[in-house]
Amino acid sequence: MASVPVYCLCRLPYDVTRFMIECDGCQDWFHGSCVGVEEEAAAEIDLYHCPQCAVLRGPSVMKRRRAPPKPAPGDADAGRPVRTGSAQFV
Numbered sequence: 001m002a003s004v005p006v007y008c009l010c011r012l013p014y015d016v017t018r019f020m021i022e023c024d025g026c027q028d029w030f031h032g033s034c035v036g037v038e039e040e041a042a043a044e045i046d047l048y049h050c051p052q053c054a055v056l057r058g059p060s061v062m063k064r065r066r067a068p069p070k071p072a073p074g075d076a077d078a079g080r081p082v083r084t085g086s087a088q089f090v
C-alpha cells in the first residue's frame, strides 16, 4: 500500500467531509475540531497559526472586517495644531 499523507495533530489522512484549516507557519492542515477552530470562525482568520506555530510565531492573525476610518495622512495636523472655532476664522 502506498503511504498516504497525513495531516493535523491527529495524523490522519485528508477527509473531505471534515473542515480543515491550513497553518500559515508550517503549511500543515488541521481539522477545525482538533485545533478548536470552527469553520465560521476560520472565515475571520487571515493567517492561521496552529498550536505549535502559535508558540513560535504568536497567535493567529484575524481579519479586520470593520477597520476604523483612517484620517488622511499629511496635511491638516502636520506641524501646527489648528483649533476649530478660533478667532482667526472671523
Ligand SMILES: [Zn+2]
Pocket: 007, 008, 009, 010, 011, 012, 030, 031, 034
Ligand atoms: Zn485532526
Ligand SMILES: [Zn+2]
Pocket: 023, 024, 025, 026, 027, 028, 049, 050, 051, 052, 053, 054
Ligand atoms: Zn503550524
